[in-house]
Amino acid sequence: MDIFRTLAGGGASFDKRRFQNDLKIFGGADDEASTSTANAKSKGKRKRSDVQTTADGEQKHSATNGAKVIVPDGLDFFGSAAKAKSTTSAVEREERLSKKDGKRKAEDESSDSEAEADEQAADEPPVTKATLSTFLKANKIKLKGTDVPLPMASWSELETRFNVQPWLRTNLDKWGWSVPTAIQRGAMPVLLANRDLLAGAPTGSGKTLAFLLPLLHHLRAPSKKETFRAVIVSPTRELAQQIHDQLRRLSDGRNFRICVLTNTADFSSLSQEPSKRKKFDILISTPLRLVHAVEKEEVELGNVRHLVLDEADRLLEEGFLEQTDSILAACTHPDLRKALFSATLPAGVEEMARTFMVDECRVIVGTKDSATETIQQELLFVGSEDGKLHALRSLITEGGLKPPVLLFVQSIERAKDLFHELVYDGLHVDVIHSERPKVQREGVISAFKRGDVWVLICTELMARGIDFKGVQLVINYDFPQSVQSYIHRIGRTGRAGRQGRAITYFTKEDAGHLKTVVNVMRQSGCEVPEWMVKLKGPGKKERKKLKQRAPERKEIRTSAASSVGRREANKRRDMIAGSKRRKVSEGKKEGGGEK
Numbered sequence: 001m002d003i004f005r006t007l008a009g010g011g012a013s014f015d016k017r018r019f020q021n022d023l024k025i026f027g028g029a030d031d032e033a034s035t036s037t038a039n040a041k042s043k044g045k046r047k048r049s050d051v052q053t054t055a056d057g058e059q060k061h062s063a064t065n066g067a068k069v070i071v072p073d074g075l076d077f078f079g080s081a082a083k084a085k086s087t088t089s090a091v092e093r094e095e096r097l098s099k100k101d102g103k104r105k106a107e108d109e110s111s112d113s114e115a116e117a118d119e120q121a122a123d124e125p126p127v128t129k130a131t132l133s134t135f136l137k138a139n140k141i142k143l144k145g146t147d148v149p150l151p152m153a154s155w156s157e158l159e160t161r162f163n164v165q166p167w168l169r170t171n172l173d174k175w176g177w178s179v180p181t182a183i184q185r186g187a188m189p190v191l192l193a194n195r196d197l198l199a200g201a202p203t204g205s206g207k208t209l210a211f212l213l214p215l216l217h218h219l220r221a222p223s224k225k226e227t228f229r230a231v232i233v234s235p236t237r238e239l240a241q242q243i244h245d246q247l248r249r250l251s252d253g254r255n256f257r258i259c260v261l262t263n264t265a266d267f268s269s270l271s272q273e274p275s276k277r278k279k280f281d282i283l284i285s286t287p288l289r290l291v292h293a294v295e296k297e298e299v300e301l302g303n304v305r306h307l308v309l310d311e312a313d314r315l316l317e318e319g320f321l322e323q324t325d326s327i328l329a330a331c332t333h334p335d336l337r338k339a340l341f342s343a344t345l346p347a348g349v350e351e352m353a354r355t356f357m358v359d360e361c362r363v364i365v366g367t368k369d370s371a372t373e374t375i376q377q378e379l380l381f382v383g384s385e386d387g388k389l390h391a392l393r394s395l396i397t398e399g400g401l402k403p404p405v406l407l408f409v410q411s412i413e414r415a416k417d418l419f420h421e422l423v424y425d426g427l428h429v430d431v432i433h434s435e436r437p438k439v440q441r442e443g444v445i446s447a448f449k450r451g452d453v454w455v456l457i458c459t460e461l462m463a464r465g466i467d468f469k470g471v472q473l474v475i476n477y478d479f480p481q482s483v484q485s486y487i488h489r490i491g492r493t494g495r496a497g498r499q500g501r502a503i504t505y506f507t508k509e510d511a512g513h514l515k516t517v518v519n520v521m522r523q524s525g526c527e528v529p530e531w532m533v534k535l536k537g538p539g540k541k542e543r544k545k546l547k548q549r550a551p552e553r554k555e556i557r558t559s560a561a562s563s564v565g566r567r568e569a570n571k572r573r574d575m576i577a578g579s580k581r582r583k584v585s586e587g588k589k590e591g592g593g594e595k
């Protein structure tokens, strides 16, 4: 079907002169090799988001094409205008710590002014009732609930206001973060005051610390008497492991016993008879594992005082809802406090959450269900399924594929297929999905973090929560099945104040759902062609259908002949490289004798 008829059927009209290049390609959509950038920054006019501060304190993202996009202060999650610099320095400082001493010294000297900005930010005065509304506005925080505790402006309030133990502050300071992020400012006081909390803030904005620190504060020290006083539930093993790693760092030196139920060793300790079981202070688990353990009476949740649902909207969705419900029912302690966190909180989820929370506070940062501002988002029309491989290979040959890259597909099958295609392209590519054994999954993640894997093909498994700091680019090879999926997937880049880029491929078949992504792009300040803005969004029914079931797509495969050709070419290339290496090493041996 003609794509323009499809789109026009949705109420779109086009400025054909302005988008003549796109139009040309759309018109020739039958040619499966056709690809067209239908994004705002096409043809090299990509927006860069260098944060500038104007005299009136507003921040601007300067675009390389000259266009200025005003960014509200609060959407810089790592500080307001005056602190933009200091935030960057906090993240940079974390990286610098791992560099050699000499280099560190030189960098430290050159960043005197940054250090001054850090100090200024760290000294921000506590928020009072009189300054509350200005503070909330500046940090783009929205608070709701009865007697919601005032947000905290700086880390020093942890001691002065909440009496947090010095060891916790010492461990926190090891990260070198000069100021709390907006969600940490708003959510931590609520949790430190031991209130139920529903918290929403963009991807990569530091939600994990916002719930971990108050939790450790309340537990104070390991307990010999009670087991499982706190439970953190996450939808994937990988995320559970990541939360565990951060918790370990934050509780360094305190000997808290932390059980990650997805770890075989911890799990087998619980399968023993009750008297021989190890006692744990904190339990981190995926829902299914936890429910099984509760059913088998290996885990007893009657002592739990603090329950955290990370990626709460996912845990309250079909597929996990039943298990989350069982977990809630098993946490029977009268003093149980619940904290729900996510970057996306659809209205239905909030409604459901309110049915089991008590006198909860609601803390939302930025616009609900929106993408992180530092991500340059692009939509790329690829004609048809085959066009995706062409687009990807063009990106590689044009040098636009700067590793590390995460590449999302809609199913395990397609992840495997794409891996088999790309592995012959000479890329350092690997694939991760739930069918791969745990050890392999862990190995792939480590290799990706080390930089040994440049392109990681993944399924929805990696869409939420995973914090790979330096991801340069996210490619949605297959169009995401919901707006939440889109926000979380692209949120793997542009984390902790860094810049990131996300490209979403779409075919004629995806066109009906384009508007959902377009809305997110516009909301986060990306330019979008007018014709896309005028598109009609999918109805509720269509959205539900797509969420429940991924569309049928043509198998990922270039012609057998070309893949054999590439395989042969790669073999030849490897042989030549091997022979060169051998010659060099033989030469070295011979040279060695001359000394």
Ligand SMILES: Nc1ncnc2c1ncn2[C@@H]1O[C@H](COP(=O)(O)OP(=O)(O)OP(=O)(O)O)[C@@H](O)[C@H]1O
Binding pocket: 078, 090, 091, 177, 178, 179, 180, 181, 184, 201, 202, 203, 204, 205, 206, 207, 208, 209, 342, 343, 464, 465, 466, 467, 469, 491, 495, 496
């Ligand atoms: N106050 C801070 N200043 C600077 N960096 C921070 C601060 N707090 C956390 N970070 C860093 O920000 C990054 C993102 O944090 P985190 O993984 O908690 O994000 P998140 O909001 O949970 O994201 P997602 O929604 O994707 O799960 C991490 O690398 C973390 O170390």
